[in-house]
Amino acid sequence: MNYEQIRFERNGPAAIITLDRPDNYNAYTAQMGQELAAAIRRCDGDDSVRAVILTGAGRHFCVGADMSAGAASFDTSDGGAGAKNFGSTKGGKRDGAGFVGALYNSLKPTIAAFNGAAVGVGITLALPTDIKIAASTAKFGFVFTQRGLPPEAGSAWFLPQIVGLPQALKWCLTGRVFDAAEALEGGLVSEVVAPDEVLSAALKLAHEIARNTAPVSVALTRQLLWRYGPDSAPFDLLTKDGAFALALGASDDVKEGVGAFLEKRAPAFPGKVSRDMPKGFPWWDGNS
Structure with missing residues (x-):
C-alpha cells in the first residue's frame, strides 16, 4: 500500500510506522489517521511482524491537529475546514475511531517512541500503545481545555487507565504542556532516554519481545x-x-x-x- 502521510518500514521482526509530515511537525489530519489504521491492520495480518513502533519524522512526534485553517480547523460541520482533521460529522464513524480501534485491537505489541512534542491529538493517538518511551527533550500536553474542546480519541478512558484519575484530571483540566521528566513521574511513559536513542530503545524492546515470547x-x-x-x-x-x-x-x-x-x-x-x-x-x- 502507498502512504502519503506516514512511512512504513521494517527492521527485522519490528514494523516502524513514522508519522511523516515533518514540515508541519507531523500535524494530524484525517488522512494520517486512516493511513495509521491501515498500517496497524497490515501488521496484524503479517505473521513476520512481532512488534510495531510508532514514531515521528523530524523534530517532533505530533504537535496536534493541523491548524492551518485557524479557528475553523476544528469545525467539522458541512463545509467546515475541520473535516480535513477529523472527517465529516455526517454519515458514519469518525476517522479517529479507526486508528484508536486498530491500536486497541492490535494483535501485536505496540511501542510509542516519542522523539519530540506530542500534544493534543498528538498524544491521545498514542495512548492505546502498550509501551511508551520518550526522548528527554519531548513535551506533552492534553491541551483541549485551552482550545475550548473536550479530550478526544477515547483519551478520557485511556489516560486514567494509564496514569490514574487524579493525574489525568490534573493534566486535562489545566491543559498545560509538561516535560518528559513529569511524564515519567506521572506514569505516562515508562522510560526517558537521550534524543538520539529513542528509536534504538524502542527497537531493543521490539527485538526482545520477538526473541523471547x-x-x-x-x-x-x-x-x-x-x-x-x-x-x-x-x-x-x-x-x-x-x-x-x-x-x-x-x-x-x-x-x-x-x-x-x-x-x-x-x-x-x-x-x-x-x-x-x-x-x-x-x-x-x-x-x-
Missing part, C-alpha cells in the same frame, strides 16, 4: 490486560483467562516454551496469530 500468547496477553485491567473485580476475567490457559496448555507453543527453558536455549515458537488463536478469540466480537 510466543506471538499467540502476546496477542492474548495484551487484550486481557487492556480489557480487564480497568475492571473493579477479577471475576469476569476468570471466566476467560483460565479457559485460554487450558486451551493453550497442550499447544506446540507451550511444549516449545517449556522445552527451551529446560534445555537452556532460545525458544522457537511455532504458533502464528493468523491461524492459532484459541477458540473464543476475539471474545468481544461475540465469540465464545
